[in-house]
Amino acid sequence: MERGEGRGCLYLIPIELGEVKVERYQPQHTLELLQRLRYYVVENARTARRYLSRAVPGLDISTLTLYELDKHHDYAYPREKVLELLHGGEDIGVMSEAGCPGVADPGHLVVADCHRDGIQVVPLVGPSSILLSLMASGFNGQHFTFYGYLPHERVVRRRQLLECQRRVVEQGETQIFIEAPYRNDQLIRELCELLSPSLQLSVAVDLTTSAEEIATLPLSLWAKRMSKGVSYHKRPAIFLLGRGHD
Template sequence: MGKLYLIPTPIGENASWDITLPAGNRRLLDEIGYFVVENTRTARRFLARSGLRRPIDELVFTELNEHTPPEAVAPMLEPLLERGENIGVMSEAGLPCIADPGALLVAAAHRHGIEVVPLVGPNSITLALMASGANGQSFAFNGYLPVKAPERQRAIRRFERRAHEERQTQIFIEAPYRNRKLFDDLLAVCSAETHLCVACDLAEPDQYVRSQRIAEWKKSGAPLFEKRPAIFILF
């Protein structure tokens, strides 16, 4: 029987491929003819740049994203179950199944007794946590906060309380064009002694990581993070 490979992709256009795409991962790509991907165009571009030996037009791509109905997920395993073909799963950026719908396919694979092989690669959430100075023994990734300001502020208060009472690091993300709104709310809501880390464009040559107390952020001002993917960490 074939295997389900979880294939990491670079998290930035200018990231070093020697670091984000190990040689072992590149070799495995030549053994896979079927790919379940978040975005076909992005996946094809990644494979073309990776030095794939076989023609990309011979590969089969199936999209699994936020628009995929749940009942359409399990049939994506048919090439593996019926013909023993390996299947590769790719997110648009970073690790599959982390803040990514690929987890649905992995769950289906386990129900069929299929071997799931996670490959080493970059993830902005864990990279930011590593660089933050926050507690890495207990942490929670909370995804996106509410869009509406009152609900977002309530969520921030809840996460700050948890960070202090449970010593659990709180991690979340935001759409780049809303980074400033979230940052301003964090400074307005959180106590002066709460720590905030902002990490942008991780693994890129111009990455930015800064971790300091809210009181210090109020003095230094906001980073230049407009239109840049960012991770926010409270602790």
């Protein structure tokens, strides 16, 4: 279907990764957009309202309509209503719980529906933990894979981690994944026990905040750090395996 005049746009709005001033990551153009948008598709309406209240002081939250992606029902949302609004000329914003919508995020479902229906999709600049951690890792930024969460089942998980190691060693491909924050320390110890001690691990924690920490070291040194009590327990983190500078 061809895009026609008079239709609204779907704006993909990156938001904060942690507690940080809005000016640290949100361009003025996006802040102005947030002042005028009245419709959103979000993961959680309550946290989205809280974010908008911080980002746009004085905004009357009661004038907004927020449609949730229902995680209990395959991230369903009122698709027909959203498309009706867009075809009627209303602009709609999509926001993740953190970072970029559509990247490791169910917002891609809304984007796909809009492409099928001929609605213009407008991605806006903002923080992405995947790209920020890759930039700061010192690893290959031209050849990489993001896996999301690793499998929970032990045998499958170990198999995937060994495959990640093979890709790093043989292809120089950076491997990127995340974990539930309460399992961060356990994951690092698991990597140290299973993989080659010379393999490089980069850990990026609390990105963009005042508590931000980024370290890239061989697993042999990570093992020593963890044995000395270093902990990333319950802190938002992203993990990268790589070869470093050859």
